[in-house]
Amino acid sequence: METLRVGVIGAGWMGHVHARAFQRLAQHWPDLPVRPMVAAVADAVGPAAEAFARSHGDPTAYADWRELLADPTIDAVSVTAPNFLHREIGVAVAEAGKHLWIEKPVGLSAADATAVRDAVAAAGVVACVGFNYRHVPAVARARRLIAEGAIGTPTHAHAQLFTDYAAHPGSPLSWRYAVDRGGHGVLGDLASHGVDLLRFLLGDIQALTAQTAIHIPRRPVAETQGHYAVLDVDDPGLSFGEVENEDYVVALVRMASGVLSVCEADRGAVGEQNNYAVEVHGTKGLVRWDFRRPGELQVSAGEQYANQPTSTVFSEPGDGEYAAFQPGAGLAMGYDDTKVVEAHHFILAIAGQPAELATLDDAVASATALDAMVTSHQTGQWVSVS
Ligand SMILES: NC(=O)c1ccc[n+]([C@@H]2O[C@H](COP(=O)([O-])OP(=O)(O)OC[C@H]3O[C@@H](n4cnc5c(N)ncnc54)[C@H](O)[C@@H]3O)[C@@H](O)[C@H]2O)c1
The missing domain is CATH 3.40.50.720 (NAD(P)-binding Rossmann-like Domain)
Incomplete structure (x- = not known):
């Protein structure tokens, strides 16, 4: 070895x-x-x-x-x-x-x-x-169900990434809030995951239109850099600086297949803690996944159309890399486990074995969509994503 x-x-x-x-x-x-x-x-x-x-x-x-x-x-x-x-x-x-x-x-x-x-x-x-998030077994199962036609022809989708690490006005002006160090704020931070999930489940993006917003325009300046740090905004010794990049983005995304998707992300959503979710609707059903219940996939599939029930399906061996973690269905995996799976594919690729990596082509595709969101906000136009 x-x-x-x-x-x-x-x-x-x-x-x-x-x-x-x-x-x-x-x-x-x-x-x-x-x-x-x-x-x-x-x-x-x-x-x-x-x-x-x-x-x-x-x-x-x-x-x-x-x-x-x-x-x-x-x-x-x-x-x-x-x-x-x-x-x-x-x-x-x-x-x-x-x-x-x-x-x-x-x-x-x-x-x-x-x-x-x-x-x-x-x-x-x-x-x-x-x-x-590609490596969550329930997401892998959603991808397989969509590819197999279990929900019919996809019609529309929604990726939502809401969290609150930037909700507190005392969250310091770290690298995340400066364009030259954090880029476009919540776009790179969270919408990048949303774009990747949409691409993973539905294929390439053709064009999009987007709007963005800054909810908290000024934050205290401090050396502290941690993701979840909070300072006392009443401290008279604090000075404040401008937030330069986006707290919120909503994009209407047209996939190359013609499917319309919404990608929405907020880093300062009070009451939301890592509420990341994606759902895909089709002519015969739906799949819906919520990061905070990672081992569950909601599925509606069949021929009933109206009044067709939606069930919760627990991840099981056979879904992604689930079998390397647990022997039977319904034993939820956690955040770190997704990174263990990612490391596994990285090492497989280094060993010259088949691997399912998110590649730098995927990163370029995601970043191209994020750049298009910024351009669309500035111009008010649809922007082609090629
Ligand atoms: N995939 C995910 O779910 C996920 C989640 C969180 C963060 N991220 C990404 O991970 C990266 C780091 O985020 P984080 O939350 O760990 O941030 P963090 O602020 O907790 O950690 C960043 C570290 O980099 C160090 N650093 C700064 N300048 C450096 C330099 N010149 N040389 C070496 N180290 C330096 C800092 O001191 C700090 O310890 C970001 O790009 C972020 O987008 C990904």
């Missing part, structure tokens, strides 16, 4: 999730021909790298990601740094000849995602993008 030495760049939430995923692979797939080992971490914030090292078997900790890439013993790299670094680091990982697992949205724009895709193609390394 070959050991793959992995480096993680960005020791925040996702850095830890990637590291845990690598470490859990052997528990779920003991016969993998390649076994990853988290051997290095790089983070610009020293305590973040040190905490990561304590949690994940004491890998070598670097302050500068370039030092990690210069380490010839590192074979593959997870890029879990903020969006504005994806392009520079992603291209450098490929040019260093290392395999790349990079978080969505892969940069700030389609141009950034394209630059990473081209560098990966030129280097001939394996690359995987963090569109992990």
Whole structure:
């Protein structure tokens, strides 16, 4: 069995999730021909790298990601740094000849995602993008049911991604709220997942029209960078800065098949905690999935049309990679598990075996749709997505 030495760049939430995923692979797939080992971490914030090292078997900790890439013993790299670094680091990982697992949205724009895709193609390394909701067994089942015609011909769909990490006015002005570091806010952060789910279930996008909004235009300035940090807005010592990018987006999306979809995302939706859902309607039924009940798929299928019941179907062995986690139906998997599945496909691809990755082509397609949403908001026009 070959050991793959992995480096993680960005020791925040996702850095830890990637590291845990690598470490859990052997528990779920003991016969993998390649076994990853988290051997290095790089983070610009020293305590973040040190905490990561304590949690994940004491890998070598670097302050500068370039030092990690210069380490010839590192074979593959997870890029879990903020969006504005994806392009520079992603291209450098490929040019260093290392395999790349990079978080969505892969940069700030389609141009950034394209630059990473081209560098990966030129280097001939394996690359995987963090569109992990594809890997939920219930979503895999929904895709299979749609492809089999169980809901008839798809007619329309809705992807909704609502959460509240940005709902508090005291949530600090981190990289997420600046165009040059966070790109287009909730578009890259959440709508990217919605676009990917729509593409995964229904195929390519042809055109779209969209509107966006900023709900909280000013936030307190602070060093704190965490996803869920909150500051006391009554603290007289705080200063405030402008939010530059979108809290909310709603897009009407025409798929290449002609199916109309709505993609809606809100990072500051009070009362909504990671309420991510997708539903697809067809001439004979529907499938509906909600991230917070990940092991359940609502399905209506048959020949009854009006008054046709909708049932809840529990995930079971045979749905995606469910069988690697649980032996029988109805045992829900969690968020981290989706990343374990993603890591599995990444490692399979590195081992030269068939793998179902979200690729950099998928990242470019998603980013192209997100750019089109911004253009459509600015122009008030439908925008072609090719
Ligand atoms: N797939 C998903 O479901 C999902 C969920 C959350 C975040 N993400 C993505 O993961 C990425 C990171 O998000 P997060 O929530 O973990 O953010 P985070 O703020 O928790 O962590 C980012 C880390 O990067 C570090 N960093 C900043 N500059 C750096 C540099 N120059 N070199 C090395 N490290 C640096 C920060 O210090 C921090 O520790 C983002 O691109 C985000 O879109 C994906």
